Amino acid sequence: MTLTDLPYSELVDYRAEIAPPADFDAFWEETLAQARARDAEPELTLVRDTFLTTVDVFDVRFPGWNGEPVAAWLVLPVGADEPLPVIVKFLGYSGGRGLPTEHLLPPSAGYAHLVVDSRGQGHTTPDHGEGSGTQWVEGFMTRGIEDPHHHYYRRLMTDCVRAVDAVERLPQIDPSRIILAGSSQGGGLTLAVAGLAPDKIAAALPDVPFLCHYRRGTDISSEGPYLEIVKYLRSHSRQMVERTFATLNYFDGVHFASRAGAPALFSVGIMDPICPPSTVYTAYHHYAGPREMTVWEFGDHGGGYSSAHVVQLSWLYKQGLAPAPR
Numbered sequence: 001m002t003l004t005d006l007p008y009s010e011l012v013d014y015r016a017e018i019a020p021p022a023d024f025d026a027f028w029e030e031t032l033a034q035a036r037a038r039d040a041e042p043e044l045t046l047v048r049d050t051f052l053t054t055v056d057v058f059d060v061r062f063p064g065w066n067g068e069p070v071a072a073w074l075v076l077p078v079g080a081d082e083p084l085p086v087i088v089k090f091l092g093y094s095g096g097r098g099l100p101t102e103h104l105l106p107p108s109a110g111y112a113h114l115v116v117d118s119r120g121q122g123h124t125t126p127d128h129g130e131g132s133g134t135q136w137v138e139g140f141m142t143r144g145i146e147d148p149h150h151h152y153y154r155r156l157m158t159d160c161v162r163a164v165d166a167v168e169r170l171p172q173i174d175p176s177r178i179i180l181a182g183s184s185q186g187g188g189l190t191l192a193v194a195g196l197a198p199d200k201i202a203a204a205l206p207d208v209p210f211l212c213h214y215r216r217g218t219d220i221s222s223e224g225p226y227l228e229i230v231k232y233l234r235s236h237s238r239q240m241v242e243r244t245f246a247t248l249n250y251f252d253g254v255h256f257a258s259r260a261g262a263p264a265l266f267s268v269g270i271m272d273p274i275c276p277p278s279t280v281y282t283a284y285h286h287y288a289g290p291r292e293m294t295v296w297e298f299g300d301h302g303g304g305y306s307s308a309h310v311v312q313l314s315w316l317y318k319q320g321l322a323p324a325p326r
Contacts, residue, residue: 002271003270003271004273008270008295011277011281014278014281015281015286016216016282020249021249024250024255032196035066035161038066039165041169042062042166042170044058044059044170044171050101052104054107055078055100057073057074057075058073058075059073060072060114063162063166064162065154065156065162066155068125069125070119070125070159070162070163071122071124072097072163072166073097073113074112075107076112076113077107083174084110084173084174084323085112085174085323086111086167086170086177088163088181088193089106089113089116089181089186090118090182090187090190091115091116092183093140093184093225095121096117096125097115097116097118098122103115105309109313109323110322110324112173114167114170116159119155120152121140127143137231139228140153140225141226141228141232142232148246151247151248151251157192157251160192160193161193164201165197165200168200179201179203179204179205180205180262181205181207181312182205182207184208184209184210184274185225186207187207188210188253190204190205190206191204191209191211191257192256194256194257194260194262194289195255195256195257195260196256198259198262199261203264203265203316204260204262204289205265206253206264206267206283207266207308208268208269208275208280208299208302209280209283210274210275211251211253212252212279212280212282212283213253214248214252216276216282217276220276221276223273224275229248253283257288261288263289263290263319264292265293266287266291266294267294267308268293268295268299269296269301269302269303270299271298271299271300272300273300275301294311296308
């Protein structure tokens with residue numbers, strides 16, 4: 001693995017200026033208002049056959065896009081007697097919520113942990129949204145690409161905002177200490193929710209975030225989902241280029257970052273071939289709240305791998321968001 005983008009000395013100050021659509025805020029206000037009009041109480045079912053003795057696991061359903069049920073795991077440390085800070089985790093591309101045994105680190109550190117399924121990508125939350133069948137290449141990037149109202153990420157990002165709406169109503173949760181976290185696609189979704197629900201968020205952990213500066217990501221990435229856009233545009237007329245990026249501009253993490261206010265700890269892998277580091281730095285420099293960057297100089301798309309967890313937990317402690325000592 002070698003450098004996949006600009007040298008680090010040039011990346012530090014890299015800041016592309018990308019204008020949002022004129023109706024960006026109105027688009028998202030309407031989208032979230034429609035989703036919240038189909039409100040319902042989240043449903044919890046205790047899972048008894050996990051063989052785990054230090055955590056309680058709940059299977060959760062909450063209303064997402066169009067009121068459709070979205071699956072999540074709520075994992076709580078056993079014996080907590082006070083409301084807990086909660087880490088709401090959004091997942092990487094093409095991954096579902098998996099098994100509860102995959103999500104034990106935050107509750108081991110004393111946090112409540114809500115793991116949100118990604119519609120259509122996992123096995124528990126199907127994607128039935130309008131435009132879900134419009135797909136020119138394998139994957140999710142071009143679903144409904146002709147119109148932002150039909151695009152896949154309108155539905156998924158709405159689900160993620162509704163996850164925060166739901167977590168405020170779950171047991172043993174301190175709604176003043178909601179922390180967003182995710183890597184790659186999950187990092188991009190973290191930025192989306194931080195920008196769309198800024199008053200609800202205490203901190204954000206966008207780890208090697210995807211879905212930022214789509215045009216540059218499509219131009220220079222050598223691996224990963226941005227290549228789905230390349231394949232789509234390769235087989236369509238030149239007139240579709242402007243239309244495609246006009247749609248994607250409604251879902252760019254750069255615009256969400258500029259509307260966020262919670263403290264954020266970003267990370268970047270300088271040798272990342274999937275989410276080029278210049279796209280991460282663009283979102284970072286547009287982030288409106290307090291921000292820090294963890295740089296993995298020789299990191300690929302895995303960033304700091306397991307070392308990243310230690311850095312994130314330490315940072316949350318410094319933000320005053322660690323659970324009470326037991």
